[in-house]
Amino acid sequence: MEKIAVLGAGKIGEALLSGLLSSGRSADELLFTERYPKRCDELTEQYGITATDVPGAVREAEVLVVAVKPQDVDPLLDELAEHLRGAGELRLVVSLCAGLPTSKFSERLPEGTPVVRVMPNTPMLVGAGMCAISAGPNATEEHLGTVEQMLRSVGEVVRVPETQQDAVTALSGSGPAYFFYLVEAMIDAGILLGIPRATATQLIVQAAVGSAKMLAEEAEHPVLMREAVTSPGGTTIMAIRELERHGVRAALIDAIEAARDRSVELGS
Numbered sequence: 288m289e290k291i292a293v294l295g296a297g298k299i300g301e302a303l304l305s306g307l308l309s310s311g312r313s314a315d316e317l318l319f320t321e322r323y324p325k326r327c328d329e330l331t332e333q334y335g336i337t338a339t340d341v342p343g344a345v346r347e348a349e350v351l352v353v354a355v356k357p358q359d360v361d362p363l364l365d366e367l368a369e370h371l372r373g374a375g376e377l378r379l380v381v382s383l384c385a386g387l388p389t390s391k392f393s394e395r396l397p398e399g400t401p402v403v404r405v406m407p408n409t410p411m412l413v414g415a416g417m418c419a420i421s422a423g424p425n426a427t428e429e430h431l432g433t434v435e436q437m438l439r440s441v442g443e444v445v446r447v448p449e450t451q452q453d454a455v456t457a458l459s460g461s462g463p464a465y466f467f468y469l470v471e472a473m474i475d476a477g478i479l480l481g482i483p484r485a486t487a488t489q490l491i492v493q494a495a496v497g498s499a500k501m502l503a504e505e506a507e508h509p510v511l512m513r514e515a516v517t518s519p520g521g522t523t524i525m526a527i528r529e530l531e532r533h534g535v536r537a538a539l540i541d542a543i544e545a546a547r548d549r550s551v552e553l554g555s
Contacts, residue, residue: 294351474491
């Protein structure tokens with residue numbers, strides 16, 4: 288089984304390492320790089336995974352997962368390219384950097400390096416993430432299969448053409464923030480109506496969990512599921528009318544479109 292090195296052990300990088308361990312991977316099959324020594328010590332103590340540097344990762348791992356912030360990727364790619372050129376064999380490079388196209392990696396790394404682009408989201412921190420993957424020019428079906436197997440340790444995986452990745456970033460990558468925003472507003476509404484914050488939070492969070500479970504398991508269109516809750520002349524239809532009157536649906540669509548445009552801008 289391929290050895291995996293995660294380059295950049297922030298929240299997303301740590302979530303992937305934790306998920307891989309939970310799915311049965313041995314700590315001996317994993318490596319990570321991190322620029323802060325204290326952070327290295329914390330992760331090694333918690334997970335038993337060895338910290339290394341970029342040369343060590345290239346030397347020992349077959350799969351290199353780039354999990355740094357987009358603004359930090361250029362110096363890492365320079366260092367990675369230098370050591371990959373002397374590695375002899377090609378390594379699979381997996382990018383978890385939002386907005387960055389595979390062409391950015393292919394242009395900087397040795398010719399023929401297979402690159403797979405991934406758009407994760409933060410629920411992978413609790414093993415319930417959604418990752419969309421796209422193949423770069425040199426990535427094969429086998430490479431995609433390797434990445435899918437790796438990412439299933441932290442949630443679900445879907446393949447998309449890379450031309451859709453900016454839309455995926457807006458819809459799924461940023462998606463949890465929209466749900467958190469909605470939950471925040473609903474909790475505030477509960478407080479306005481006289482319900483204590485703790486109780487309002489419990490009510491809304493469980494409603495969100497239950498609704499998501501129904502959507503996942505019943506495989507019905509959300510319109511039908513909403514209509515099942517909406518009785519003629521009842522409380523729900525009055526709420527829906529207000530949401531429509533305030534243009535919530537249109538505002539959400541516009542917001543996601545704006546996020547897509549920003550992803551395109553960051554990638555260029």
